[in-house]
Amino acid sequence: MYPEKEKFVEFRSMKPYPAYKASGIEWLGEIPEHWEVKKLKYCDEVIMGQSPNSEDYQLEPDGLPFLQGNADFTQLYPKPRIWCNTANKIAETDDILLSVRAPIGAVNIADQRYGIGRGLCAIRSIKTDKKYLYYIVLCLSDELNSIGTGSTFTAVSVDEIRNLPISQPRSLEEQRTIAAYLDHKTRLIDTYLAKKQQQVERWQAYRAALINQAVTKGLNPAAPMKASGIEWLGEIPAEWKISKIKHELQSLDYKRVPLSGEIRGAMENKMYDYYGASGVIDKTEAYLFDETLILLGEDGANLYSRSTPLAFLAKGKYWVNNHAHVLKPINGDIDYFVNLLESIDYTPFITGSAQPKLTMENLQNIPIPIPPILEQRAIAAYLDEQTAKIDTLVAATQRQLERLHAYRATLISDVVTGKIDMRGRKGLPENHCGADATILQPLRGKEPLRNISS
Known part of the structure; x- marks a missing residue:
C-alpha cells in the first residue's frame, strides 16, 4: 500500500496554528486567526496579455522573447520559441505568468522580461512576497477552472482574476518563511521526481x-549472418529474407470510416472502442472490425515524437477512423509484426512538416526483415515475456510519480493556506538532511534491471 502523507512530512513537528477563523470563502475554509483575505487586485497587479499581428512575430532572437500561451511553459520558467518587437503587454522579471485560456491555471515565473499574448496574464507582486505569491497562484487552478467560460475554449477575464480572494499572513516575514520552506521541500521532491x-x-x-534487437537480429547471437542490403538494417540472420510491408501485410484502410465528434456525441449506446492514431479516443454504438489487427498511426506529431506507441494491436469489436492504418498479416505472426512495426524509424518515409503524414504508399514500400514463421513466434513469445516485466516496473514507477505529484500539490496547498503553523521555522539550508533524508525512502524503487531475463 502506498504510504500515507504522514510518511513524507515530519508532521509531529508541524502543528496547526492555535486559532482559526472563517474565511468567508467556501473553497478556502478556515484560515489562521491573524491572516487576512483580500481580493488579488488590492494586493498585487494583474497585466492581461495582448497579441500583436502575426507578421510581427519572428523565430530569430530579435526584440523581446514572446509567450502566446502556456505552450512554452516548463515546470518553473518558460522557454520561448518566438520574439517580437511590438509587444504591447510586458511581464517583468519575477512576475507570475498565469494561463488564462484552456488549459486554465498553468503557472510559471518570468525569469526575464517577456512580451505576453492573450493566452496569459502577468501577476506582479506589490504587497505580497514574490515567491509566496507564486505558491498562492499555484493553488488557484481549481477555482479558475470553475469560473472559466467559453464555447470554443474556456477562459477567464482580467476582472475575474483581479477579484480572486487570496489568504495570506499580514507579516511579510511569515510569508517569506512559508515560501522558503516550500522552496526547500519542492526542490527535494522535484529532485526525486526527476530521478524516477x-x-x-x-x-x-x-x-x-x-x-529492435530481437526483430532484426533474432534470438540466437551465434546465428550466421548476411548482409541485408538495407543500410539502416545492417546484417540479418542468414535464414531470414528481406521483403516489403505490402508483400507481408494486407491493408484494410478501405474499411475505415471517420465519425465526427458531433455524431459520436449523439450516440446513446456507446460500447465499442473508437480508435485514432494513438489508440482509443472514444466509444461508438457500432463497430467496423471484429478481429485482432494491427493499427499504425498515419499522421500527427507522434510520428516523430513516439511519445506513445505508433503500432499496436486492436482486439475484439471496434471502429477505426482515418488517422490509423489498419494492417493484417498475410501469412506471418501478428505479434512479431506489431513489434517489428513499432521498432521502425519512419522518419525517411514521412511527408509534410506542419502535419506529418505516413501515407499507405510510403508505408507499403518500406523494406522489412522476415524470419521463418516458427522463429517469428519464438521472438514474439520472448518479447511478450520480457516487455511484460519492464512494463510492470514502468507502471509501478509511474504510479509513484503520480502520487508524489499529488502529494506535492497538497503540501503546497496545506502550507500556503495556513493548515500548518510555519512561524519560527527558518529557511532550510541546501544541505539540510535530518528528517528530510528519509521522507521519500518508502518510495524508492528498484534500479533498472541490467539483465531483464535473468
Missing part, C-alpha cells in the same frame, strides 16, 4: 532496444 522519471526513460529505452 529518468529511471522510467531508461527502462523505456531498454525496452525499445530489446525489441
Whole structure:
C-alpha cells in the first residue's frame, strides 16, 4: 500500500496554528486567526496579455522573447520559441505568468522580461512576497477552472482574476518563511521526481532496444549472418529474407470510416472502442472490425515524437477512423509484426512538416526483415515475456510519480493556506538532511534491471 502523507512530512513537528477563523470563502475554509483575505487586485497587479499581428512575430532572437500561451511553459520558467518587437503587454522579471485560456491555471515565473499574448496574464507582486505569491497562484487552478467560460475554449477575464480572494499572513516575514520552506521541500521532491522519471526513460529505452534487437537480429547471437542490403538494417540472420510491408501485410484502410465528434456525441449506446492514431479516443454504438489487427498511426506529431506507441494491436469489436492504418498479416505472426512495426524509424518515409503524414504508399514500400514463421513466434513469445516485466516496473514507477505529484500539490496547498503553523521555522539550508533524508525512502524503487531475463 502506498504510504500515507504522514510518511513524507515530519508532521509531529508541524502543528496547526492555535486559532482559526472563517474565511468567508467556501473553497478556502478556515484560515489562521491573524491572516487576512483580500481580493488579488488590492494586493498585487494583474497585466492581461495582448497579441500583436502575426507578421510581427519572428523565430530569430530579435526584440523581446514572446509567450502566446502556456505552450512554452516548463515546470518553473518558460522557454520561448518566438520574439517580437511590438509587444504591447510586458511581464517583468519575477512576475507570475498565469494561463488564462484552456488549459486554465498553468503557472510559471518570468525569469526575464517577456512580451505576453492573450493566452496569459502577468501577476506582479506589490504587497505580497514574490515567491509566496507564486505558491498562492499555484493553488488557484481549481477555482479558475470553475469560473472559466467559453464555447470554443474556456477562459477567464482580467476582472475575474483581479477579484480572486487570496489568504495570506499580514507579516511579510511569515510569508517569506512559508515560501522558503516550500522552496526547500519542492526542490527535494522535484529532485526525486526527476530521478524516477529518468529511471522510467531508461527502462523505456531498454525496452525499445530489446525489441529492435530481437526483430532484426533474432534470438540466437551465434546465428550466421548476411548482409541485408538495407543500410539502416545492417546484417540479418542468414535464414531470414528481406521483403516489403505490402508483400507481408494486407491493408484494410478501405474499411475505415471517420465519425465526427458531433455524431459520436449523439450516440446513446456507446460500447465499442473508437480508435485514432494513438489508440482509443472514444466509444461508438457500432463497430467496423471484429478481429485482432494491427493499427499504425498515419499522421500527427507522434510520428516523430513516439511519445506513445505508433503500432499496436486492436482486439475484439471496434471502429477505426482515418488517422490509423489498419494492417493484417498475410501469412506471418501478428505479434512479431506489431513489434517489428513499432521498432521502425519512419522518419525517411514521412511527408509534410506542419502535419506529418505516413501515407499507405510510403508505408507499403518500406523494406522489412522476415524470419521463418516458427522463429517469428519464438521472438514474439520472448518479447511478450520480457516487455511484460519492464512494463510492470514502468507502471509501478509511474504510479509513484503520480502520487508524489499529488502529494506535492497538497503540501503546497496545506502550507500556503495556513493548515500548518510555519512561524519560527527558518529557511532550510541546501544541505539540510535530518528528517528530510528519509521522507521519500518508502518510495524508492528498484534500479533498472541490467539483465531483464535473468
